[in-house]
Amino acid sequence: MVATALSTTSLTDTQGIVALAALAVAILALIVCGALARSVHRLRGAQKLVLGDGAEHDVIAHSATLQGSFEALREYVSDMALRLDGRLEAVEAALTGAIAHHSLIRYDAYNELSGQQSMSIALLDDRRSGVVLTCIHHRDQARVYAKQIRDGRGELELSPEEAEAVRVALSGEHTSPAAQQRATSPTSSADATGG
Helix, strand or coil: CHHHHHHHHHHHCHHHHHHHHHHHHHHHHHHHHHHHHHHHHHHHHHHHHHHCCCCCCCHHHHHHHHHHHHHHHHHHHHHHHHHHHHHHHHHHHHHCCCCCEEEEEEECCCCCCCCCCEEEEEEECCCCCEEEEEEEECCCCEEEEEEEEECCEECCCCCHHHHHHHHHHHHCCCCCHHHHHHHCCCCCHHHHHCC
């Protein structure tokens, strides 16, 4: 009993209370260390998912590497965009001279029943400039005429069929047989075409 009294009195006095408090703090510190160890273990597992199993560098170094790679990629894409813009401008400039509008008008030039073998073809670019080709077919001969078109107008006087071919080409409409018949005038277009 004397030993029990000594141990009871030693736990209740100041030294005993300090010893119990130190024991409680040590147990709490062990619990916190265990929780921190689990947290670090989880972070390392997550880091292995990001970096791979054989990575010897940390997340910060890996992030810096990624940032450098993204900067290099951004510079490359920016450079390529500038080059493509330059090439696109050159292609667009070249395409303004390409044939963008065209039409074909068939008719009987001499009002004979030859099956509308005569024709006027308009070939124009986006600036509404180009050429009208006219082929006049007769039983004995065929004649071909070419007239230059600038800004939708002929440099030489256009026959009604040629004017219709230019109009249809610039409007983008398709010609019907009725429209082709309207293009044929009662007067001989062969006389108006020559020149």
